[in-house]
Amino acid sequence: MAKVLPILLIVVCAIVGKVTAVDDWWEYGHFYQVYPRSFQDSDGDGIGDIKGITMRLPFLKSINVTGIWLSPIFKSPMKDFGYDISDFREIQPEYGTMEDFEELLARGRELDIKIILDFVPNHCSDQHEWFQRALNKSDPEHQKYKNYFIWNEGKPGRDGKKLPPSNWLSIFRGSAWEWVDDLQAFYLHQFLEEQPDLNFRNSKVVEELNEVLRFWLRKGVDGFRIDAVPFIFESKEKADGYYDDEPRSGECNDDPLASCYLNHTETKDQDETYDMLYQWRRVMEEPEFDGHTRILMAEGYTSVVNTLRYYGRIENGEIVENGTQIPFNFLLLSNTWMSTGTYGFIQNILDWVNNLPEGAQANWVLGNHDNKRIATRYKPSRTDLFNILLKTLPGVTVTYYGEEIGMTNVFVSWEDTVDPQAIRTSRESYEWFSRDPERTPYQWNSSTNAGFSSANKTWLPIAPNYTECNFALQSRQERSFLKNFRDLMFLRNNSPAMKYGGLQIVPVDTEVMVYKRSIAKDPNADIIVVILNLEGNTKTIDLNAHLDALPKEMTVAVASIHSEELVKGQTVYTSAVKVTPDVGIVLIDKKTTSPKPSFKPDSDSDHETEAEPVSAPSFVNRTKKFFRNLVKTVKKIFSKVWL
Template sequence: MRLPILLLAVATAAAASDLDWWKTALVYQIYPRSFKDSNGDGTGDLNGITEKLPYLQETGIDAIWMSPIYRSPNYDSGYDITDYRSIQEEYGTMEDFDRLLNVSRGLGMRVVLDFVPNHTGNESEWFSKSTTRTSPYTDYYVWADGLNATDENGTLYEKPPSNWVSTFRGSAWQYHQVRGQYYLHQFVIGQPDLNYRSDVVQEEMKNVLRFWLDKGVSGFRVDAINRLYEADPRNFSGLYPDEPLSGAEGAVPDDYEYLQHIYTENLFETYDVVYDWRDVLDEYITSQGEYKIMMTEAYADLQLMIRYYGTKTRNGSIPFNFSFLGDINKDSTAWEIKTVIDKWMTYMPSGNVANWVNGNHDQSRMANRQGVDRVDAMNMLALILPGVAITYQGEEIGMTDGYVSWNDTQDPQACNTNDPVNYYKKSRDPNRTPYHWDGSANAGFSNTTGATWLPVASNYQTVNLAAQMATQKSHYHFYKDVAAQRKTPALQEGDLDTRALSESLLVVTRLLPGEAGMLGVVNLAAEAQTIDLTSLKILPSDLEVVASGVNCALEKNATLTKSSIPVSAHCALLFRSGIVGGGNAAGAHYLSLPLLVLLVVATYSITACFS
């Protein structure tokens, strides 16, 4: 065999890796304001992220996804974008972003950006020109005339175009004096909704995607995708229809929960826009040699979310699977967790890629929702189930929500309650507090002598990365050990089997013929149990512990048989089995790409000697 042929084989393997990377990617969500502050101003930034990329690479992360970094007045933490092609000054410069991208590539990691298509900020040039009806921006946004009405005294007044309510409370319509019309904002007043019934807007947003794809990003997470369209007034005598009351207990007219959102969520036109964006991303597969991932956020019924995957003729996105966030909690049984896992795998169309999400910047942290005792279990499940795994920053060390007082609150969802007592029920700030790098001042997040943008959580001196790295057993070491196993054939391609052996015992297997199998065991109970898995006929008898949670007595590298597995209380264990379908070796035998390269070179050297 000649070197050119061997190098072609290596190149082919590398190309396949670039095209398939997303199917089993471990994606780490970074909330830039709270990850690492490099310049001491109390706010995280791009250079801080770049500084910590080696940590993420060492942990086993395949790609980072950053919440919005675009220019914005920050009415809603960067989700009110005024320029999609510029970097927010407090985060750095475009040169800083380019450096981050290059360092990521050098470490073998990819960069995924947040794409916020539903609305812009009201300080954007697009909106300013739309208010003066300047072409081509006249219809970039959803504008409508008010309605005539009379009050109880018979006085004539103008009211908003419909009863629609903003997610952040109050009317979703805001009157603009210059335009002389109301504009729609499904979120804060400073976030006017774009008009996707305009072909010009659709092309504009495709060009935003192309701008960042030209820079070499590896894809996008798409925000609030199911809000893109509203009812078409042409179908309702030129008016926007009122939404029906929900009947939600305790809800008042200003609450989002007060209405059923049948005219402002999940309209079917949305799917075609997503499929069109997928076509744009696919334009870059050939030119840049890698698949571009697209993940869409929609809190909706499962059947509606599944449609984002695409159709028989159109490719779509990966719809975020929020079942771990919304369908289970710290009291859920093994039966219920199994049901949640099986439900997604059942509804997901054949040939598509699953995904597992334990948390994000909008939800209370995983350790709060699931309980500290279940941190290892939930991390392991997300990482060993088929498909993409999403980790929100801090989940790998079991960070909990911080306390943010009313005076320190930044989140408009909380501020708009105007309630200094109950604001915390709506606030997303506690799960956005700075990352705990160590036990020093400000948790190592910032060297500022002033206040950080949000206060660090009070437990940072005990729950931090440095402390967990220095401890033999920790959430971090367990997470890293499990992440390392994601590269094995069984976790990349193996068949999935989930079994709830009891109310508290959950077993997940990934088996692939001719390879070592992987077995995850979770004990949710407060007492130790011993389990017998001889009923798993295909699973080889001999098992080796490759990851052991903080509550487990069994140590890493311990060996045992499947007929008698002792599992401590609140314990998560990951085992590697012998070869499935033959042999008793405890390890998998497969070639990684670097090893293949070495073998190619060695083989060429040998054959050259005899040619």
């Protein structure tokens, strides 16, 4: 055996040296968030479902998604539309059956679209068996399940009435502590009172959730997006049996019941949170799930420093213990608005890029189910501009459903509002809190209910502009948001500079920013230049005054549909590029082949057309897969020999 070891060492080193240049499936990927309730209704009840998603997978293939992240599809009373889970291993009946989900997985494999599930560990529904048994004092395992949650007998108040053990506030307003008279105790809920927090200092809870992950991994899912990461742990109970109060934030001073009234020093970002993420990464890499990388995404509205720790345990700028592959970068989402100028955008981009640990990939997010849509947030005429920004920065991108066609927020009346964050306020103020406007049904075509459903009434209203803004229409138009989106995706998948190139980004002034993607020391590689004009003035720009080593001429690869001067395929001099207001332009070195013509459907139908293949040749993909599997096999052999 001793003689075999040196040979194996050489083989492992040689193969790893080559394979490190081979991308794993998720790297530089394009992920797409599907809000199941609003994507496609297949059975006419006005609510989107799993069969509807399966039906629309060819569309998702046509825009070249790497994987889709599904907002929760698990059994739930729907108090928070799936984020209150009553059974982590069952499908919500109005979304379909387990067989429907397995069919979705199978169809996803056929089309090479990965399926990512939402994992909601911080809390469960108050209808979950665990909580029901915790409430039932006659249950023989009452105490076991009571310990799955966080309880406190509270502080003594006037007239014998108990007060909460701290001033902590729920994200959805009011105290985060709910009194249960039968148990003479409060339980913690950082969200709705119907969403009791789980106790992650209880090892049985940790193992229960680990088994939930394993259950779905065995089904064949490709990863998870972890919800509300900062809230998983809270500070420990003090020696006096209570908890430290949280200090005033200085915000929302006229609304002491609002979550923003306090600075959440005791209920967010506790050190144990990061260790929990690293443990879940170890579950993803257990031998049972070897052979195919499973990924973790992490949602956390927190500081850059905290979010970067989601990547893993970092020492001297390097990751020494793996965490999540894609900790959502919310800097642009949280810190930029319609009025933000170029310096603000560039600062937020560099704050992320310049602080990445060695070996980590950047990621970019501009929309999700909790925030205004791009077209509403930045104005509709900038839809192309911000899709260009999202798709041309280095690393992984995440697109919220409908952004590829420029869907906007929809007005939802007080009577039609269903978001718990809004209905807990008032008719006068609910619009400030409601997330319903960005969750309305997808606009597929100009037929009844935008092709989303045949029901008389949909769960949320259809956008009134659906006949002017829909997938089928934009598939037929000569220039559209959808066609630009597809061209961007072609460029991402086929230009080495878009995947591996560095980033040189500068402000021309407060209104225009430019950046270059190129591979240093490779004269044969593409050069990509992006120009974004954020304001209302036409500008003529000498790119050579701002970016290094540009060719004399370049070709327009993508141009906003509102561009009055430049269109796709046009050649321009880099010394004088004229860009009109609210327009984004992507230029490519003209010696490189520019994107193929945009996909055109065979008919007016928005169903039947399969995607035009734009990924690497199948031989290359098979070769990559062969080498990955070979490395893993050799590592296993090596480990056995070593032992």
